[in-house]
Amino acid sequence: MNFSWIQLVAIAPEIVLTIGACALLLFDLVIPRDQKDKLGYFAVGILIVACYGSWKLANVEADVFFGMFTLDPYATYFKMLVYLAGALTILLSMTYLEIEKIHLGEYYGFVLLSTAGMMVMVSAGDLIMVYLGLELLSISLYTMAGFKRSESRSIEASAKYLILGSFSSAILLYGISILYGIAGTTNLKALGTFFAANPLDNPGLLVSMGFLVVGFGFKVAAVPFHMWTPDVYEGSPTPVTAFMSVAPKAASFAVFLRVFAEALGGLKPHWQPILVTVAVATMILGNVVAIVQTNIKRMLAYSSIAHAGYALIGIIVGGGLGTMSLMLYLMIYALMNLGAFGVVILLRKGGMRGEEISDFTGLAKKNPVAAVIMLIFMFSLAGIPPTAGFVAKFYLFMGAVEAGMVWLAVVGVLLSAVSAYYYLRVVMVMYMREPSGDFDLATSPATSLALVITTIAVLFLGLYPAPLIDATKAAILQIP
Amino acid sequence: MPGEYVPQQYLPILIFAVIAAVFGLGQLLIGSLLRPRHAYRDKLLPYESGVQPFSDARIPFPMRYYVIAMLFVIFDIEAVFLYPWAVVFHSIGLYALVEMVLFIAILLVGYVYAWNKGALEWE
Numbered sequence: 001m002n003f004s005w006i007q008l009v010a011i012a013p014e015i016v017l018t019i020g021a022c023a024l025l026l027f028d029l030v031i032p033r034d035q036k037d038k039l040g041y042f043a044v045g046i047l048i049v050a051c052y053g054s055w056k057l058a059n060v061e062a063d064v065f066f067g068m069f070t071l072d073p074y075a076t077y078f079k080m081l082v083y084l085a086g087a088l089t090i091l092l093s094m095t096y097l098e099i100e101k102i103h104l105g106e107y108y109g110f111v112l113l114s115t116a117g118m119m120v121m122v123s124a125g126d127l128i129m130v131y132l133g134l135e136l137l138s139i140s141l142y143t144m145a146g147f148k149r150s151e152s153r154s155i156e157a158s159a160k161y162l163i164l165g166s167f168s169s170a171i172l173l174y175g176i177s178i179l180y181g182i183a184g185t186t187n188l189k190a191l192g193t194f195f196a197a198n199p200l201d202n203p204g205l206l207v208s209m210g211f212l213v214v215g216f217g218f219k220v221a222a223v224p225f226h227m228w229t230p231d232v233y234e235g236s237p238t239p240v241t242a243f244m245s246v247a248p249k250a251a252s253f254a255v256f257l258r259v260f261a262e263a264l265g266g267l268k269p270h271w272q273p274i275l276v277t278v279a280v281a282t283m284i285l286g287n288v289v290a291i292v293q294t295n296i297k298r299m300l301a302y303s304s305i306a307h308a309g310y311a312l313i314g315i316i317v318g319g320g321l322g323t324m325s326l327m328l329y330l331m332i333y334a335l336m337n338l339g340a341f342g343v344v345i346l347l348r349k350g351g352m353r354g355e356e357i358s359d360f361t362g363l364a365k366k367n368p369v370a371a372v373i374m375l376i377f378m379f380s381l382a383g384i385p386p387t388a389g390f391v392a393k394f395y396l397f398m399g400a401v402e403a404g405m406v407w408l409a410v411v412g413v414l415l416s417a418v419s420a421y422y423y424l425r426v427v428m429v430m431y432m433r434e435p436s437g438d439f440d441l442a443t444s445p446a447t448s449l450a451l452v453i454t455t456i457a458v459l460f461l462g463l464y465p466a467p468l469i470d471a472t473k474a475a476i477l478q479i480p
Numbered sequence: 481m482p483g484e485y486v487p488q489q490y491l492p493i494l495i496f497a498v499i500a501a502v503f504g505l506g507q508l509l510i511g512s513l514l515r516p517r518h519a520y521r522d523k524l525l526p527y528e529s530g531v532q533p534f535s536d537a538r539i540p541f542p543m544r545y546y547v548i549a550m551l552f553v554i555f556d557i558e559a560v561f562l563y564p565w566a567v568v569f570h571s572i573g574l575y576a577l578v579e580m581v582l583f584i585a586i587l588l589v590g591y592v593y594a595w596n597k598g599a600l601e602w603e
Contacts, residue, residue, distance in 0.1 A: 022589045029596045 007064040010071045013053040013079065014119050020046030021112035028105025036103045037094045040446070043108035044087050047115070051083040063125055067187050070125035073475035074323075078122040078254040081331055085247035086115040088338045091450035093239035095442050096345050100237060102147055111243065114140035118251035127176045127186040127263075130255050131169070134219065137248055138165050145236040145244070157235025164218070164228045172215025178208035179263075191263035192479070200267055209264065209271055213278065216259070219252035220308045223282040233301035238348065238355075241297055242341030245304045250330040253308075257315050257326060262479055268318065275316050280411055282309030287418045296344055296357050299422060300337070303381060306419060307333055310396055310412055317399040320476055325395035327472040332380075332392040332461060339454030340377040342447065346370055349442040357426055362435025370441060371430045373455050380458050382423040383416050388461035395469075547599050558587055 008015070024039055024046075031038060054076050062071045090111055097103040117136030124130040142165065146158025180186050182202055183194045200206075218225040233241045260271060286306025293299035311333070314326025347354025364371035380389035393416060400409040461468055522528060561583070569576050594600065 022586060025589060025593045029593065 010057065010060070010062055010064045011069060013050040013057070014116050016050045016053060017046060017112050017116040017119070020050075021109045021116065024105060024109045024112065028109070031105065033103070036097075036105055037446070039105045039108050040090050040094045043090050043112055046112060047083050047087045047090075051080065054079045054083070063189075067189065068126045068129050069123055070188075071123060072478065074254070074258070074477040075123040077327055077471065077475040078251060079119050081250050081334055082115050082118045082122075082247045085243060085250070085334050085338060086111050088450045088454065089239055089243040089247075091446040092242060092338070092342050092345050094446050095444040096237065096239050096348060099349060099442060100148060102149070102237070104147075107144065107147060110140040110144050114144070115247070118247060121251045122254040122258075124255060124258070125188055127179070127188065127259070130259065131173060131176065133255075134172070134252075135169065137251065138169065141240075141244060141248065144240045145232055147237050147240060151235075153235035154237065157232045160228055161232045168215050168218035168225065171211050175208040175211025175215060178204050178211070182208070188259065188263040192265055195264060195266035200270060205267070206270065209267065210274070212259065212264075213271070213274055216252060216256040217278060220249050220256065220311070221305050222278050222308050222312060223285045223305065226282070226285070226305045229305055230298045230301040233304070234295060234297045234355075238297065238341060238345045241300075242338050242345070245300065245341070246334040246337050249304065249308065250334055253311055253315070253326060253330055257323065258477060260315060261318055261323070261477060265479055272316060275312055276405075276408065279309050279312035279316060279408070282306065282312065283412060283415045287415045290419065290422045293422070294357055295355055296360070296426070297355055299357065300340060300344075303419065303422070304337065306415065307337075307381075309415075310393065313396050313400050313408060313412060316405070316408070317403045319403075321395075321399045321402055323476045324469070324472045325392075325399045327475065328395055328465075328468060329392040331468060331472075332388040332458070335454050335457045335461075336377050336380040336387075336389055339373070339451060339458060340381060342451045342454065343370060343374040343377065346441045346443060346447060346451075347439075349440050352440065357429060360426055360429050361433045363430040363439060365435050366439040367441060373451055374430060375427050376455055376458060378423040378427050380462070382420040384420070386459070386462045388458045388465065391462060391465040544602065551594060551599065554587065554590070558584070
């Protein structure tokens with residue numbers, strides 16, 4: 001395959017985002033300090049333009065740039081997810097950054113660049129591209145985690161994330177290099193054909209598979225590679241935590257599935273037991289440790305670990321149903337988790353930090369609307385009908401049952417019941433206790449818009465999930 | 481899994497690694513056995529025949545060094561990339577030119593940004 005300029009059309013959305021991010025940095029130089037939200041709206045505009053581009057390319061299937069970049073409906077679905085997460089994050093960020101006095105234009109540039117990184121990841125046709133996208137994403141996130149420069153917790157989060165993240169990237173690269181040594185290629189499709197034809201007769205393959213699980217396990221925060229999650233989530237500025245817990249996780253899962261189903265599909269009997277162990281450990285640890293947390297950001301961090309455990313079931317099950325349930329789950333998880341963090345962001349105003357669960361005491365008496373919204377997200381995260389969280393979990397567990405792993409589904413359901421305890425504790429605190437003081441919420445049109453979108457989406461998809469299910473079914477990863 | 485797998489292609493690497501380790505450790509061992517030991521003050525200085533150190537080297541120094549160093553590394557890398565690019569330029573053609581212009585344009589944006597934010601000013 002030779003290069004032709006027409007191939008550039010396939011990466012037009014990525015080009016738009018990158019140029020947008022560069023332009024944003026230049027605009028930042030001329031825009032006065034008090035008007036930085038203009039840059040936020042500009043970034044949302046860029047995301048909408050890129051989203052339109054991806055929409056136009058939705059039905060295209062092509063391998064471009066010598067097989068480095070794959071454009072397929074599966075990738076496009078996840079691109080839509082990261083656009084949505086990026087735009088909602090920007091809407092949630094503006095007021096928060098103003099209050100924390102860290103309203104700098106670079107922030108939006110980093111959101112755009114990390115989004116571009118995730119798009120490269122989900123479209124990667126080659127392990128090298130996976131790594132490239134992952135680094136573009138991670139380096140932006142390291143910086144965003146340390147954005148509250150005056151606060152030591154934020155610096156700690158950034159440093160911890162940087163050191164552990166580089167370490168896990170190195171392990172991932174090591175796994176990739178061993179895989180290259182065995183198969184002589186890093187192209188995912190070529191690896192798939194190679195392992196379908198050649199049996200596993202090489203101990204190095206198991207080592208490299210293990211390294212890949214470590215590398216991806218770190219990025220999706222699966223036990224035992226989750227240690228960084230609570231500290232980084234707690235220390236980062238709340239909108240960054242919201243973004244981090246949603247978009248990179250979804251993109252990492254997308255590429256996790258693509259690598260393991262497409263490249264290593266022939267070795268499924270060997271990696272399935274590893275992932276089952278990791279998934280069960282992740283669900284147990286995430287849910288059990290979340291119970292004792294008093295800081296809501298830490299609680300949501302452990303909850304996001306637990307959700308990574310549920311999502312792993314989708315990869316373990318694999319095939320049409322597994323892929324579909326994973327895609328459905330990640331989209332719904334993105335909506336409900338961004339919403340839950342949105343309410344946490346609302347509480348940050350004046351002297352109020354709004355990061356302890358006790359800060360929610362009596363919120364229902366003072367601000368019923370915010371309390372109801374939080375209630376919906378907590379119900380959804382716990383997986384209680386009629387919210388979207390129920391639909392998402394239902395399909396995942398159904399996939400496990402269909403694949404003959406009933407016990408895995410039972411473990412998942414039991415631990416979901418455990419999770420109800422800590423989610424409903426927030427609800428209990430909001431509704432059953434008397435408020436100790438007054439609430440002064442940091443509402444703004446942008447934050448309200450983001451919360452309205454997520455609330456309506458969570459309720460709508462809970463009652464009528466058919467459109468999203470159809471979208472996921474149309475975009476299932478095709479494995480030759 | 482078959483247990484008799486032997487990665488034979490890696491055998492030269494193993495032999496090389498063993499020789500390297502034996503050579504390196506052997507040198508250190510022989511040196512420590514043979515060398516005379518006279519420790520006196522001048523001998524223990526960082527630079528035996530250099531300027532006398534007058535304070536501890538571990539002092540905090542300005543962040544600006546890091547910023548300048550980082551910018552230096554970026555443009556250093558750019559120059560390193562330009563060399564191989566120039567060598568193969570004729571065999572790749574227009575595509576290579578466009579790629580390099582894009583690369584430099586992105587760096588230029590960063591440069592303008594850093595300049596305007598005052599990263600290049602010492603005071």
